[in-house]
Amino acid sequence: MMGMDDEIIKEFVIETRELLEAIEAGLISMEESADTSSRDILDTMFRGFHSIKGTAGFIGLTHVVNVTHKAENLLGLAREGKSLSTRAVSVLLDVVDFLTQAMELVENVGNDSSLEAVADALSAQLVIEDGVMTGSAAAPEPAPVAPKVAAPTPDEGFVQDDGFIADDPFAPADPFGLNGGSDPFVILGPLEEENSSAMAASPEEVEEVTTALPVHSPPPHVEGAKSPAAPAAAPPATHKKAPKKRSTIRVDLEKLDGLMNLVGELIIAENMVTHNEALEEMAEVESLNRATTQLNRVTRSLQDVVMDVRMVPISGAFQKMSRLIRDLRRKVGKEVRLEMSGEETEVDKTVVENIADPLVHMIRNSVDHGIELADVRIANGKSPEGVIRLTACHEGGEVRIQIIDDGKGLNRAAILNSAISKGLVFGDGDGLTDREVFALIFEPGFSTAEVVSDLSGRGVGMDVVRRNIERIKGRVEVDSVEGEGTTVTLRIPLTLAIIDGMLVRIGDVVYTVPMLSVRETVPYDKERLTQKPDGSQVIRIRDQFVPVVRLEGDFGELGQAERNIFLVVDEGSPVALRVDEMIGHRQTVIKPLPNYLGVIPHVSGCAVLSNGSISLIINVNTLARQVGRGL
Amino acid sequence: MNPDKKSQFSGGVLDETMDRVAEETERYLTFWVGEETFGVEIFSVVEIVGIDRITPVAGVPFYVRGVMNLRGNVVPVVDIRDRFSMDARDYDPRTCAIVVECRGQRVGLVVDRVREVVDFAASQIDNSSNVNTGDAAHFLNGIGKLDGSVTILINVDAVLFDGHDYVSNNDEYDHE
Numbered sequence: 001m002m003g004m005d006d007e008i009i010k011e012f013v014i015e016t017r018e019l020l021e022a023i024e025a026g027l028i029s030m031e032e033s034a035d036t037s038s039r040d041i042l043d044t045m046f047r048g049f050h051s052i053k054g055t056a057g058f059i060g061l062t063h064v065v066n067v068t069h070k071a072e073n074l075l076g077l078a079r080e081g082k083s084l085s086t087r088a089v090s091v092l093l094d095v096v097d098f099l100t101q102a103m104e105l106v107e108n109v110g111n112d113s114s115l116e117a118v119a120d121a122l123s124a125q126l127v128i129e130d131g132v133m134t135g136s137a138a139a140p141e142p143a144p145v146a147p148k149v150a151a152p153t154p155d156e157g158f159v160q161d162d163g164f165i166a167d168d169p170f171a172p173a174d175p176f177g178l179n180g181g182s183d184p185f186v187i188l189g190p191l192e193e194e195n196s197s198a199m200a201a202s203p204e205e206v207e208e209v210t211t212a213l214p215v216h217s218p219p220p221h222v223e224g225a226k227s228p229a230a231p232a233a234a235p236p237a238t239h240k241k242a243p244k245k246r247s248t249i250r251v252d253l254e255k256l257d258g259l260m261n262l263v264g265e266l267i268i269a270e271n272m273v274t275h276n277e278a279l280e281e282m283a284e285v286e287s288l289n290r291a292t293t294q295l296n297r298v299t300r301s302l303q304d305v306v307m308d309v310r311m312v313p314i315s316g317a318f319q320k321m322s323r324l325i326r327d328l329r330r331k332v333g334k335e336v337r338l339e340m341s342g343e344e345t346e347v348d349k350t351v352v353e354n355i356a357d358p359l360v361h362m363i364r365n366s367v368d369h370g371i372e373l374a375d376v377r378i379a380n381g382k383s384p385e386g387v388i389r390l391t392a393c394h395e396g397g398e399v400r401i402q403i404i405d406d407g408k409g410l411n412r413a414a415i416l417n418s419a420i421s422k423g424l425v426f427g428d429g430d431g432l433t434d435r436e437v438f439a440l441i442f443e444p445g446f447s448t449a450e451v452v453s454d455l456s457g458r459g460v461g462m463d464v465v466r467r468n469i470e471r472i473k474g475r476v477e478v479d480s481v482e483g484e485g486t487t488v489t490l491r492i493p494l495t496l497a498i499i500d501g502m503l504v505r506i507g508d509v510v511y512t513v514p515m516l517s518v519r520e521t522v523p524y525d526k527e528r529l530t531q532k533p534d535g536s537q538v539i540r541i542r543d544q545f546v547p548v549v550r551l552e553g554d555f556g557e558l559g560q561a562e563r564n565i566f567l568v569v570d571e572g573s574p575v576a577l578r579v580d581e582m583i584g585h586r587q588t589v590i591k592p593l594p595n596y597l598g599v600i601p602h603v604s605g606c607a608v609l610s611n612g613s614i615s616l617i618i619n620v621n622t623l624a625r626q627v628g629r630g631l
Numbered sequence: 632m633n634p635d636k637k638s639q640f641s642g643g644v645l646d647e648t649m650d651r652v653a654e655e656t657e658r659y660l661t662f663w664v665g666e667e668t669f670g671v672e673i674f675s676v677v678e679i680v681g682i683d684r685i686t687p688v689a690g691v692p693f694y695v696r697g698v699m700n701l702r703g704n705v706v707p708v709v710d711i712r713d714r715f716s717m718d719a720r721d722y723d724p725r726t727c728a729i730v731v732e733c734r735g736q737r738v739g740l741v742v743d744r745v746r747e748v749v750d751f752a753a754s755q756i757d758n759s760s761n762v763n764t765g766d767a768a769h770f771l772n773g774i775g776k777l778d779g780s781v782t783i784l785i786n787v788d789a790v791l792f793d794g795h796d797y798v799s800n801n802d803e804y805d806h807e
Contacts, residue, residue, distance in 0.1 A: 265703040509687060555689050593688075594698065596707045596736045596791070600690050606698060606705045613684035614700050 009110070012055045013103045014250070019048040020103075021319060024096045027089050028322045036084035045092075046075040052099065061112045063119035064102050070126035071095045077133045088129040091122070093323075098122055253349065256310055263299075263306045264498075264589030264608070270299045271610030307498065310350075314392050314399070315343035317356040321363055321390055328367045335374050335385040336367055342392035347399045351492055354472045355401070358465040362403050362488055363388060365462070370407030370486055380483065382406065394494070398474075398516060401490040410480035412437050419446065436573055438478035442466040470621055473514075473604065475571045491516075499590045499617060501607055503583035504567060507556030510583060510615045512607045513569060517620045521582060522566040539566055539576050548576045549623050551602070569620045577618070586610070590617065656750040659775065660729065661782055662742040664711050665720075669742070670749065670775060670784045677730040677737060679745055682708075682722055692795060699728070699739060706730065710741040714790055715767055733787050740790070749782065751775045756784065769793055 026041040053068040071092055078084040098119065102112045112119075273279075274292040282288050318340050325338040347355075371377075371386030378384050389404040412434060419425045419440045429437065440446055444463040469476050474492030493499075493516065501512035520541075522528070528540045529548075537548040546568060558564060559580045566576040588607035591614075593600060604619035659670030660679075680701065685708050687697040694713040698705050708728060712719055720743070728739030758773030770789045775782040 261703065268703065556687070589703075591703075591705045594705055594707045594736065594738075596738055596795075597688060597691050597695065597698075600688060603688065606686075608700055608703060608705075611684075612700050614686040614698050614705055616686060616688060 008055075009059060009106060012059060013107050015055070016052050016099065016103050019052055020096050020099055021316070023048045024093065024323055025319050027093050027096070028319075028326060030084070031086065031089050031326065032322070034086075036078065036086070036089060037081075039079070042075055042079050042084075046072060046079060049075065049095075059106075061102065061106065063112045063115045064099065067095055067098060067119050067122050067126070070123050070130065074126055074129055074133065077130065082133045085129065085132065088133070091125045091129055093326075095122060095126070256306075260306055260310070261589075263303050267299055267303060267587075267589065268608050268610060268612065270295055272612065275610055303498070307348075310348050311346040311494075312349050312352055313343060314345050314347050314352055314355070314401075317352050317359060318343045318390060318392070320356055321359055324360055324363055325367070325388065328364065332367055333373075334367060334371050336371050337385055337387050338363075339387060339389045340391070341389070345392040345394060345399055347392075347492070347494060351399070351472055351494075354468060355490075355492070358468045358490070359390070359401075359403070361462070361465050363390070366403060366405040366407060366486070370405040370409075372408050395491070398491045398493055401492070403488045403490075404485065405487075406485040409482040409484055409486050410438055410441070410478070411482060415440055419443070422446065435477060435479065438480055439476075439573070441478065442476060475621060498587055499605075499607055500585070500587055501615075501617065502567070502585055503609070503615065504565075504577070504579040505581040505583055506551055506558060506579050509556040510609065510613070511555065511579075512586075512588065512615045512617045513567060513577070514617065514620065515585060517569045517571045519568045519570045519574060522568065522576070524562055524564040524566070541568065541576075544574075546574045546576045548578055551577060551579075551618075551623075555602075569623070571620045571624060573624050575620070575624045577623070588615075656752050657756070658748060658750050659782065659784060661746040661749055662729065663744040663746055664715075664742055665717060668746060668780065668782045669711070670751075670782045671729060671731065671740070671787055672772070672784075673748060675731045675733055675787045677732050680728050680730060680739070681724075682726055682728055682739075682741065696741065701730065701737075701739070704737070706737050706739050708739040708741060709791065711790075712741070715770070731787050731791075733791050736791075738791055740787075749775070749777060751777065751782075751784070 023045045026045045030036045030038065030041060049068045049072040053065055053072060056064040056068065074084070074088060074092065098115070101118075102115055105112055105114065274296055279288065279292075321340070322338055325336055328334075329336050366388050367386075371388070372380070372382075374384040377386065387406050389402070391404070392399060392401045394400075416425065416429045416432075416437055419437075420427075420429060424440055424443050424446065425432070442462045442465065446463070466476050469490055469492065472492055474490055477489045477491075478486065479489070480486040493514075499512065500515040502515050502518050504511050504513055522539065522541060530538050530540070530545070532538065536550075538545040539548055540546075548566065558578060564578050564580060565582055567579055567582070568574055568576050586607075586609070588609065591606045591608060593603060593605055593616075600616075601622050602619050603616045604621075605617045607615045607617055609615050658673040660673050660676050661668050661670045663669075683699065685697040685699050688695065688707075691697075691707075694709050696708040696710050696713070699708050700706075710719075711717075722741075725744045726741065727745055728741050729745065730737055730739050732738075755777055756773040756775050758771075770785055770793065772784040772786045775784050
């Protein structure tokens, strides 16, 4: 690794991760559709492994080269029409995991040397599959279940000291290469040795050799009967799709952020010019008006374009979920199917990055605690196979992501009891809506093991889910019908860089309230207000009571009460903000609160106003939580 | 140890040369707060800006006046008077903020008036126990003496971070 250009390694890691995503998607779709012969997918995967191998060899990652080479061989065989067993697909998924792990190491340590044992174990399995495919393993099945990656069974026989592949023998069942003539890749052994010590054969070379050789192998090994991994039922073929190809360039996110910042400043500057008081006297001058209108239009389009650049389809995050479901299905022993829609929905890059972990958490929860075992489902008149639907779509200025399962749903009474015993709810909680009760599973105190085992599940780390979602300014809602299933809805702003805000004045200070959470405004009316014994207030809006949040004092002194306005905001449970004036609706650039100030409750960030002053953005989520639940 | 004392006892040429070599100067930006002149290490100064609007922020330490907009960036503002428990004073056109950078953070320090840039030789800075007294001692690098004038040299790191809890529990913060 001496003197290796860091840039190359960084580039390699990024590229490999992208290729792995495509390969994984291909493998999963093969598994789902129970069709392992799709030429498109095989080609993509073959090319993926090949290019990883090439660069890995250049950087000197011997184990990566070793494993990818064998994986490539396997796919090469499949491309020739030999059937890829479901077990082989499974092994290839292990290869993807191995490479993911390797990339982490490469990124942090710079080499893959600590992965030797895992690499050897994987290689052994790949060789076995190779043997099976070439029919050379007419001899005994190696093992009923493929050995796990975690249990290394190093076989030095086909890995040289330097880790580079010297020869590609068949499965142990065919140690002497008796069927050698049927495997075109045997020829590649010596060919590679002639090549540079780090680079394996190019695809052209592979192609040449394979086409030059008459293939007279016996019919593909019959699998299925012995394969424990075969899916119980073949799901609809709609899942089959080849990964999309896009022509793109890679840009450092920092550069984009810099551009975004500049555009933000430009918008502010433009505002300062076009709304300048000095210009008011010249309002009649038409050429000036035309010029400012033009300026305004161009800056808005520029803003749109820059925002658009940061948008990527959410499929990156969704893809990981198919893999998760597949692994969970095996681990938990439940029959679950994942249906996805709206993967093409575009969101801000940071959203994609931050959404994956919460999704994993919630889907795992759905499988663990939501979906029942097959016999229970049948007894309840459901189909044995549970379905989790993951959907995304644009709704207003937000992206809505839903995780819908058809499991047993949440048990309101049990959640309430637990919450009362933990002091999260005062009183009997009868006045709480279902949604408010279900929201309790996101309370930090709620996520304890005993709750999970007792109740209809959920709760493990759900507070972390909410925290993560709130970090990207989103919110979570849970709906559930006992016995029928649970729906978790995430609403996340499309972008984290611009806020559509309602400006309000409290005393002398102007605050920004996210437009998306504003429900309505209500003028001051003594009749509607009720003062409770503890001094807190509720306001009656139609037939509903909404708690009033006191922002005054800390946030500024309110003026004359009769002129106050109540701004009802709702991000799950409604609260009313008491303000002096509604100034208007503006789009502004969001700036983070300086670190020096630490975390300020009720403030999620800053917005720069057109007059150059800063307005704090009110965090409606924490406000709503501050008023507490129960009565 | 103290250069002042040393020069009293030695008169040789060599000693003088060594003194001169040892005498590194430190450059300070000086400013007025009330009747006193203060100085801040020039290397931590980013720029000096006039004060336009400061947005108050709830729940921050008493010496943080709020945040201001510095060309699109949000910068917290610390009032030196508040920090040193001096009497508050209305901002006037000469009131300005010295934007300093410390521990990777930019903060505006509100001062009455900026004065000038001064070089202090080590021998002109007294940080002996005589000046290191009182509650504010930990905020100071020492006292600079130059041509009969006295400058209180502040330690920016201490002024910004000594006892600065990121999350403040101060409910008494008074918003004007």
